[in-house]
Amino acid sequence: MIFFFQMRLVYICVLDLRNMFSFDLIIFIFPCVLIRRILYWRHWFSMGEAPAFCFDNLQNGFGLKPKGLETSADVGDKTFVIGGADNDSTSYIGVKIYDKSTGKWVIPTVLGTKPKACKGHSAILLNEDRIMIIIRGSTPDDCIWFLEADTKYVKEQRKFWGTEVVAWSRGVRGDAEKPVVISGPSGVGKGTLINMLMKEFPSMFGFSVSHTTRAPRGNEKNGVHYHFTDRSVMEKDIKDGKFLEFASVHGNLYGTSIEAVEAVADSGKRCILDIDVQGARSVRASSLDAIFIFICPPTMRELEERLRARGTETEEQILKRLRNAEAEIEQGKSSGIFGHILYNDNLEECYENLKELLGLNGSAPTNHKPSPKGIDLPSNHSVSKIDNKILINCETPELEKASKNLIALDVSSLKGGAPGRTRGLNVYALDSFSDGLNEKLS
Numbered sequence: 001m002i003f004f005f006q007m008r009l010v011y012i013c014v015l016d017l018r019n020m021f022s023f024d025l026i027i028f029i030f031p032c033v034l035i036r037r038i039l040y041w042r043h044w045f046s047m048g049e050a051p052a053f054c055f056d057n058l059q060n061g062f063g064l065k066p067k068g069l070e071t072s073a074d075v076g077d078k079t080f081v082i083g084g085a086d087n088d089s090t091s092y093i094g095v096k097i098y099d100k101s102t103g104k105w106v107i108p109t110v111l112g113t114k115p116k117a118c119k120g121h122s123a124i125l126l127n128e129d130r131i132m133i134i135i136r137g138s139t140p141d142d143c144i145w146f147l148e149a150d151t152k153y154v155k156e157q158r159k160f161w162g163t164e165v166v167a168w169s170r171g172v173r174g175d176a177e178k179p180v181v182i183s184g185p186s187g188v189g190k191g192t193l194i195n196m197l198m199k200e201f202p203s204m205f206g207f208s209v210s211h212t213t214r215a216p217r218g219n220e221k222n223g224v225h226y227h228f229t230d231r232s233v234m235e236k237d238i239k240d241g242k243f244l245e246f247a248s249v250h251g252n253l254y255g256t257s258i259e260a261v262e263a264v265a266d267s268g269k270r271c272i273l274d275i276d277v278q279g280a281r282s283v284r285a286s287s288l289d290a291i292f293i294f295i296c297p298p299t300m301r302e303l304e305e306r307l308r309a310r311g312t313e314t315e316e317q318i319l320k321r322l323r324n325a326e327a328e329i330e331q332g333k334s335s336g337i338f339g340h341i342l343y344n345d346n347l348e349e350c351y352e353n354l355k356e357l358l359g360l361n362g363s364a365p366t367n368h369k370p371s372p373k374g375i376d377l378p379s380n381h382s383v384s385k386i387d388n389k390i391l392i393n394c395e396t397p398e399l400e401k402a403s404k405n406l407i408a409l410d411v412s413s414l415k416g417g418a419p420g421r422t423r424g425l426n427v428y429a430l431d432s433f434s435d436g437l438n439e440k441l442s
């Protein structure tokens with residue numbers, strides 16, 4: 001009996017639906033769709049703009065649908081929308097996040113160097129944690145960027161800021177040589193040894209110009225020896241994540257900006273950092289793979305004589321530096337931070353030892369890598385992805401004449417990343433590229 005009534009109910013429902021279908025169903029469904037669209041658009045109008053992209057079903061984490069100036073990518077339950085103006089200004093590409101779990105839009109804290117606003121870009125999701133952006137019609141050095149959405153760095157920064165965080169990183173071809181970190185007490189001869197190295201191998205080494213709040217000495221130039229900075233400005237830059245490391249040394253603030261190290265690597269040179277033991281410890285804990293060298297004085301008495309003979313500090317400053325020197329030498333020798341300890345007794349001998357350690361004594365080194373060139377992309381191209389290769393199909397009239405017009409970016413050995421550059425991009429033309437175009441990429 002109950003079964004009979006249930007069947008009857010199902011039958012009536014089906015009949016009702018069939019009756020509704022022609023007219024009633026349309027009346028029922030249409031407002032639902034309309035309300036959903038209005039709710040969806042409301043997000044956009046509350047952001048001050050109309051939707052300029054469409055969400056697509058991404059296959060295997062790849063495939064973004066650019067429309068107008070914006071692209072979007074899903075990472076976990078968040079949709080990252082890239083394009084339009086930056087939150088603060090119209091100069092940079094903006095980022096906003098739609099959190100599907102809460103149904104809310106979030107403007108994230110944006111770290112790293114941001115790419116400038118552009119006429120358009122393509123975007124591809126890589127490894128479920130970063131989005132590669134290819135900027136149309138930009139300069140060769142400025143066309144590949146990475147927006148880190150869920151990398152280790154972003155996860156750490158999210159905890160630190162207590163907000164949603166994304167981080168930009170510029171893509172660079174090839175890899176950089178290991179930087180050299182040189183530490184030692186004030187007056188031991190670090191600057192002297194570094195100057196000798198830079199003078200003998202000017203095309204090989206570049207100095208990481210630190211920031212400091214100390215006053216310049218008579219012969220020191222801003223931007224060459226240090227970036228002399230106000231404490232408040234430097235503290236803000238540190239908070240904004242612009243420094244690889246920083247420390248309070250002899251009562252002043254010193255720090256290595258990420259840009260200082262990356263600029264040297266960009267020029268194809270090996271970066272030298274003259275930093276104190278605390279700074280060396282921070283670099284050691286960072287993702288920067290470096291060689292760590294500690295310079296020791298022959299005796300404390302000799303150190304004092306060199307400091308006094310240099311004549312750049314007041315008596316009070318000299319005494320402070322000498323007091324700090326003992327602890328620094330102790331740490332330099334026993335902390336395990338430094339892979340190499342050199343004694344600077346005789347300057348020439350110490351310099352020879354330094355060169356040997358860097359593989360530079362004997363004949364002039366020949367293994368100096370040329371500075372990696374940028375990628376020369378035409379302004380019109382389309383992008384696709386196969387495994388670890390991004391294929392860029394060029395559409396310029398010049399390239400249409402070529403037998404093939406594909407550029408491949410190999411992203412299988414990416415290194416580094418935000419807050420510095422993403423290195424290790426490998427770029428090549430596909431096989432039957434004409435010779436002239438192959439040259440462009442070499």
Ligand SMILES: Nc1nc2c(ncn2[C@@H]2O[C@H](COP(=O)(O)OP(=O)(O)O)[C@@H](O)[C@H]2O)c(=O)[nH]1
Nearest residue numbers: 186187210246247249254255256274275276279
């Ligand atoms: N942590 C850190 N230390 C630095 C930096 N730049 C310089 N120093 C160190 O600060 C100390 C004082 O440097 P400076 O005032 O130039 O005096 P000097 O070493 O006697 O010539 C030295 O031990 C430097 O190695 C930096 O960017 N970070």
Ligand SMILES: Nc1ncnc2c1ncn2[C@@H]1O[C@H](COP(=O)(O)OP(=O)(O)O)[C@@H](O)[C@H]1O
Nearest residue numbers: 186187188189190191192306310344345346347
């Ligand atoms: N081996 C050495 N013997 C004697 N004087 C030295 C030696 N090395 C460096 N000096 C001198 O010691 C002083 C301090 O050297 P500097 O390079 O300024 O030290 P740091 O950069 O470590 O503070 C300078 O006047 C320099 O010419």
